[in-house]
Amino acid sequence: MTGPASPPAKDARVPAGPRLFLAEVDAAYDAVYEAQLGLLDEDERARLARLRLVPVRREALAARLLLRHALSACQPRPPQDWRYLRGVYGRPRVADAPELSFSLSHCAGLVGCLVAPGGRVGLDLEPCARATEELWNARTLAPQELDELLAQAPERRDAAFLRSWTLKEAYAKAGGRGLRLPFDRIAFARAGDGAPRLQRDRAEAPAWRFWSFRLDAAHVGAIALRSRRVAAQAIAIETVPALPYRGAGRVLRPADPF
Template identity: 35%
Template sequence: MAAAGGGLPRPRQMAGPDGPWDPVRQDLAGTGTALVYGVLTQWSVHLREPERLREVLGRDWPRYQRIGHARAKERFLASRLLLRRTAAEVIGTTPDQVDLAYEPGGRPYVRGCDQIDVSLSHTQDVLVVGVTRRGRIGVDVELADRRMAGTASEAQGFTPYEREALDADAAERRNDLLVRLWTLKEAYSKARGQGLRFRFTEFGFALDGEQARLVRPDGGPVADGSAWTFGTVALEGRFVVSVAVFDAGFGSGSDLSVQTVLDEGLLEALLNSSGRS
């Protein structure tokens, strides 16, 4: 599989919690970012024991209980297990020790580990997780053959610059380009912590082969555009995955052991609660 572009690593398939995880850690050490994907049935099968669900899901347990649809419940469970396992592997701990929390808009983060950022996306039976130590990350996965050309999404979700570029391209490529642009927009808005609250007509992308560049609605440059890296890759022959990474200038340090990434204030609280100085 080709790399995601822009210096980002390719997504690595994990068939289950046993990995192997060394390539993921190597991607993170080498590029500052790692991408992982799994298949729903391969991950949901690992948590059939009801007594373990609450332990592994942590603060996600009440939300999991409220989900009524069986398929949605299975996807929620598998996606959180993949996200927790990935975070645990890169910081050197166990999934039940990963405190997964959410920003007001629903964006996940690992509480107490501010040196990594995570993102999660899923569709159909594919789950995708992104991790970065560079700043912020957003990932999005979509069916490659999702119909967007000639729909309300095309009319309402793209900028004048993007529509002009689409009109100038080959008609047979239009839907493929729309899906790619849409997943890039989703990934970028997730990295920004905005989700669908961020109007997709307020920003756009200029596509140049494998590269994508953030632009204003009229195609002009964006002030902080150079700090962003974008990539898109085909997955399993059926899906498109896009990634957005913001480089906050944290440097190239690669020590992500739990002792290093644990927030100093949280570490102090934990030590005090255990009676240690």
């Protein structure tokens, strides 16, 4: 006699929600990254060979390796087996796993990779120490944003600008247009639950989820996700065993203070 049928197993190959992976980049870790150069495909290695500045090449190599390890953490297969295609505006996508979307960002000794189930995703990381005053203008901020920024105490303006800038960068990357998107026409506000909300298009806004956060004393960031399948939720910072990072375990929430 057989018992009741078991429910179908959930597809473990696709993440249930967005997953954020981070890795540190430093000359001290060069041997760790260079030892994994063989995981990249021929095109990736050729692109790296054209980068002459050592810090730029170091970050690019770390980002490409983190992407491969992050994808393998979400859908088990050897990191070297992933292949990519170029989509609209040159945005890369996974060749044979359309259910996975990803976004990369790197800055000031840190690389990040966001992987999510379908939809559009964007990740932006920025250094807290970045001077931003030269960007306070009508090309990067909507009129009300510029007024609100200049009304802030001088010591708070860089942080206020970076919060807006990272959200816009993440949103632009998720849409695949990057800096082609007119930043002066995009604005964000805090909703009743404290999470960032898009003000640009009321019809489009409900489909988007945003996270704005301070990672540590040196880095801030933002995430944009367009998917009606995924609710605004906490995102745990993850690592991959093959790459260094010492800050795993923290949980990011949409309404985290910046």
